[in-house]
Amino acid sequence: MKNPGIKLLDENGKRLDGRGLKELRPITIKAGVLDRADGSCYLEWGGNKVLAGVYGPREVIPRHLADPLKARVVYRYNLAPFSVDERARPGPSRRSIEISKVSREALEKAIFLEEFPKTQIDVYVEVLEAEAGTRCAALTAASVALADAGIPMRDLVTACAAGKIEGKIALDLMKEEDNYGEADFPIAIMPRTKEIVLMQMDGNFTREELTEALETAINGAMQVYELQKKALKERYKIEGE
Numbered sequence: 061m062k063n064p065g066i067k068l069l070d071e072n073g074k075r076l077d078g079r080g081l082k083e084l085r086p087i088t089i090k091a092g093v094l095d096r097a098d099g100s101c102y103l104e105w106g107g108n109k110v111l112a113g114v115y116g117p118r119e120v121i122p123r124h125l126a127d128p129l130k131a132r133v134v135y136r137y138n139l140a141p142f143s144v145d146e147r148a149r150p151g152p153s154r155r156s157i158e159i160s161k162v163s164r165e166a167l168e169k170a171i172f173l174e175e176f177p178k179t180q181i182d183v184y185v186e187v188l189e190a191e192a193g194t195r196c197a198a199l200t201a202a203s204v205a206l207a208d209a210g211i212p213m214r215d216l217v218t219a220c221a222a223g224k225i226e227g228k229i230a231l232d233l234m235k236e237e238d239n240y241g242e243a244d245f246p247i248a249i250m251p252r253t254k255e256i257v258l259m260q261m262d263g264n265f266t267r268e269e270l271t272e273a274l275e276t277a278i279n280g281a282m283q284v285y286e287l288q289k290k291a292l293k294e295r296y297k298i299e300g301e
C-alpha cells in the first residue's frame with residue numbers, strides 16, 4: 061500500500077472517480093440468470109463483474125465427506141484469467157483458497173445447515189472482471205444465488221469494504237485506492253441483526269479509525285442489502301402486480 065505520489069482525493073475531497081468519501085460505486089444485481097443451476101446471480105459493482113451459481117442441497121460425493129448432522133457447504137471463488145489486466149494464472153491460488161474459505165464460513169452462519177443433513181450445497185462464483193472488492197462482490201452475489209435456489213437462510217449475507225485513503229475513512233475502495241491507500245477492511249454481515257460474519261483487514265487504523273471504518277462498512281452493506289432484496293423481489297415478481 062505504498063503511494064508513489066498519486067493523489068487519491070482532490071481539493072474538494074472528491075475521489076478519483078468523483079465519489080464522496082462515504083459513497084458506494086454503482087451496483088446492479090440480477091437474480092436467476094442461469095437456467096441450469098438451482099440458483100444464480102449476476103452482479104456488477106463498480107468495475108467488478110461476478111457470476112454466482114448454486115447447486116443443492118444434493119447428495120455428497122464422495123459419501124464419507126457427508127456430515128450426518130448438517131449440510132456441507134462448498135464455496136469456490138475463481139478469478140477468471142481474463143478478469144485482470146495481465147492474464148491471471150488459471151486455477152486455484154493461495155489467495156482464491158483463502159477467499160473461498162472465509163466466504164464459506166460467512167455463508168455457513170446464515171444457512172440453516174441442520175435442515176439438510178448428509179447433503180452438500182455448492183456455491184461457485186466466477187469473477188469475470190476484477191477492480192478491487194471482488195470478495196465482497198462475490199459473497200454478496202453468492203447469497204442472492206442461495207436465496208434464488210430456495211435455500212433457507214436466517215438472512216442474506218451482505219459484504220462491503222471500507223478503507224483509508226490519505227488519512228480519511230472511505231467506503232468501498234476502487235483499484236487505485238486499494239493499491240495506494242493505507243487500509244482496506246472488508247466485512248460481511250447478516251443485515252437484519254447486523255451480526256458480523258466476515259472481517260478482514262489489510263493496512264493500519266487507529267482505534268478511532270477502526271470504529272469509523274466499521275460503521276462506514278456496515279452503512280454501505282445496508283445499502284447493498286436493499287439492492288439484493290430488490291433483485292430477489294424482481295425475480296419472483298408476479299406479472300401484473
Ligand code: ADP
Nearest residue numbers: 144145146148149190191192193194195196238
Ligand atoms: P479483493 O478483490 O477482494 O479486494 P484483493 O485485495 O486481494 O481482493 O485484490 C484487490 C484487487 O487486486 C482485485 O480486485 C483485483 O483487481 C486485483 N488482483 C487480485 N489478484 C490479481 C491477480 N492475480 N492479477 C492481477 N490483479 C489481481
